[in-house]
Amino acid sequence: MITLVLGGDVNVQGRATPSAAFAPLEPLLKSADLRFVNLEGALDATTAEALTSAGIDVVSCANDLVAMANLPVLDHAGIAHCGAGANLDAAHAPAVLERSGEKVAFLAYTSLRPFGGQPDFPGLAxxxxTTAYQPDPRVAEIPGRPPLVRTTPVPEHLDRLVADVKRAKAAHDHVVVSMHWGLPGAELAEYQVAYGRAAIDAGADLVAGHGPHTIQAVEVYRGRPILYSLGNLVFDWPAMRGRHVDGLLAGCMFGDEPRLELIPVRRTADNECEPLAGDDAAKVLRYVADVSALRSTTVSVRDGIASVHLGA
Structure with a gap:
């Protein structure tokens, strides 16, 4: 049995004491066997102390080309990484960690094109x-109705993701797929569902999403969870101060009786990320339960913690 804690987007900068960035969350993080977050933004030897002090074991670097400069810093700090590399094969290689005699493979991908949508990023998975606009069925009746936005995975990218997951599952006990995708708000883009379900069909045990900077639904598909967006965790990007302050920590247990629990977190006025409790926690988790119900997924809320019903 392995326990894994996953967080959303992390950006560490401008802190007098980077090693204390995760201090309010450390009791939750250090109770797990493995800890994963999405690293968004530049890292250096000093800010890397935020991750090492919190015991972060593995990060996704599938965000933008800043990741290339982060890789040697992560290697020096002993933090595993996935989703970026010197070439495309390296970017698609899983980060593999072993605990209690079982191996967990982490794969990471980005759907968000950095730098104005340039097409070629040989170092990012x-x-x-693609995006298309379909006229609303009632547009002839009610002129001006907004079009329907249809999004579809790029076929060769979907094929390679599926192949990566199948290969990782054949060689390791568990596979976690990280996806940087989506738009702010509750509504999911069609391509998110397509990629998330394809990863599960290929053998992933869990899909963890981030990128919208807001919390999105959980969907249990074929008995395995897709966390469409965990929102922000520790996030120091100045443009995000006071915005999109809520996030989730997801605690997952792999084994004969898999479990998934969610704990809400919030960045304070001082931009410190802390666990929520009481009415604040209940309000965030009721929102998670409501949007997840739209994905035919049951989330139970009790005492500041949400339990996701994974089914048989």
Whole structure:
């Protein structure tokens, strides 16, 4: 049995004491066997102390080309990484960690094109999508109705993701797929569902999403969870101060009786990320339960913790 804690987007900068960035969350993080977050933004030897002090074991670097400069810093700090590399094969290689005699493979992809949508990023694992606009069925009756936005995975990216997951599952006990995708708000883009379900069909045990900077639904598909967006965790990007302050920590247990629990977190006025409790926690988790119900997924809330019903 392995316990894994996953967080959303992390950006560490401008802190007098980077090693204390995760201090309010450390009791939750250090109770797990493995800890994962999405690293968004530049890292250096000083800010890397935020991750090492919190015991972060593995990060996704599938965000933008800043990741290339982060890789040697992560290697020096002893933090595993996935989703970026010197070439495309390296970017698609899983980060593999072993605990209690079981191996967990982490794969990471980005659907969000950095730098104005330039097409070629040989060092990032890509899961891009195309966008089309379909006229509303009632547009002839009610002129001006907004079109329907249809998004579809790029076929070659979807095929490679599926192949990566199948290969990782054949060689390791568990596979976690990280996806940088989506738009702010509750509504999911069609391509998110397509990629998330394809990863599960290929053998992933869990899909963890981030990128919208807001919390999105959980969907249990074929008995395994897709966390569409965990929101922000520790996030120091100045443009995000006071915005999109809520996030989730997801605690997952792999084994004969898998479990998934969610704990809400919030960045304070001082931009410190802390666990929520009481009415604040209940309000966030009721929102998670409501949007997850739209994905035919049951989330139970009790005492500041949400339990996701994974089914048989």
């Amino acid at each position: 890509q899961a891009f999508a």
